[in-house]
Amino acid sequence: MERILITGALGQLGQEFIKFFNKNNTYVLATDIRSPLKVLSCDFEIADAMDEKRIDYLIKKNNINVVYHLVAVLSANGEKNPFMAWEINMKSFQNIINLSINNGIKKIFWPSSIAVFGTKSNLSFVKQDCILNPNTIYGISKLAGERLIDYYNNKFDLDIRSLRYPGIISFDTKPGGGTTDYIIEMIQSLKNEKEYTCFLNKNTKLPMLYIDDAINGTIKYMSINKINLRVKDAYNITGFSITPFELEKKLNELGCSAKVIYNSDFRQDIADTWPKEIDDSTARKDWGWKFDYGIDKTLKVVFK
Ligand SMILES: NC(=O)c1ccc[n+]([C@@H]2O[C@H](COP(=O)([O-])OP(=O)(O)OC[C@H]3O[C@@H](n4cnc5c(N)ncnc54)[C@H](O)[C@@H]3O)[C@@H](O)[C@H]2O)c1
Known part of the structure; x- marks a missing residue:
């Protein structure tokens, strides 16, 4: 045990x-x-x-x-x-x-x-x-x-x-000060019809x-x-990759109309040295890794 x-x-x-x-x-x-x-x-x-x-x-x-x-x-x-x-x-x-x-x-x-x-x-x-x-x-x-x-x-x-x-990405527990935290913050702000200032540029693609x-x-x-x-x-391992702007568009499609302002800070420099897409084929082959939640299924958790 x-x-x-x-x-x-x-x-x-x-x-x-x-x-x-x-x-x-x-x-x-x-x-x-x-x-x-x-x-x-x-x-x-x-x-x-x-x-x-x-x-x-x-x-x-x-x-x-x-x-x-x-x-x-x-x-x-x-x-x-x-x-x-x-x-x-x-x-x-x-x-x-x-x-x-x-x-x-x-x-x-x-x-x-x-x-x-x-x-x-x-x-x-x-x-x-x-x-x-x-x-x-x-x-x-x-x-x-x-x-x-x-x-x-x-x-x-x-x-x-x-x-x-x-x-x-989680909604019950808060992120602890990372560079990808924007995704949770933007989803929660826009869902609550609150304007969101994103600390990354709109086209910064990161894996989630x-x-x-x-x-x-x-x-x-x-x-x-x-x-x-x-x-x-x-x-x-990875799930899906997305940019802040692509996320904003997805949220608009779900009826969120609050504004997103792009005002990058020091975290942009970090994101610029991180991958856009991940090859996780070795994990898939060796131990059967696969993800279940793409961006649409992830958003469904919040917009039930
Ligand atoms: N969350 C992500 O997006 C992410 C991505 C990649 C890797 N990771 C890794 O996953 C692990 C967990 O990440 P997380 O997001 O849950 O982190 P988090 O910051 O949310 O939680 C870390 C916890 O550690 C506690 N802690 C800090 N110093 C401590 C100490 N000296 N003794 C005991 N507790 C202490 C904090 O109080 C906090 O509750 C970390 O190793 C992190 O690097 C997380």
């Missing part, structure tokens, strides 16, 4: 993983540095992922045998304080790996991101194996994490797995994934026999 520790559990993804595991009667200990605003459907403890002793205590006390390590400072927030972002993203991951080795935990999930790509990655369609030259501290930390996965898996016979998530696809895909990937996984660090 899996007994799962989730770190950074109150974030956009963590809360959705909790819901999934709860439905499937899997034990979860959720941890975060802040308190939940509403009662969770699982055990919860305040714990800083930088505090090795505290996490060690919780792993032992709750007989944890799988970790979903979701703590990260995301792309846009990372650029505001790169030293802090590197410290949190790398040290917390190293802590989890070290504690896993010491407590006999083999299986760890650690999400990577499309931020690992860069201007040399052929951004119009990034392949699984291509040059990776990230330009943000977030992307650099994700690339370093991917290398650590391969290194530690070999050295300590661990089973750390990772997916390069594109921008995740609806939350249910992200969660279900991750669970499927985590369940696959290791010998079938040819990629030893992180798989490309």
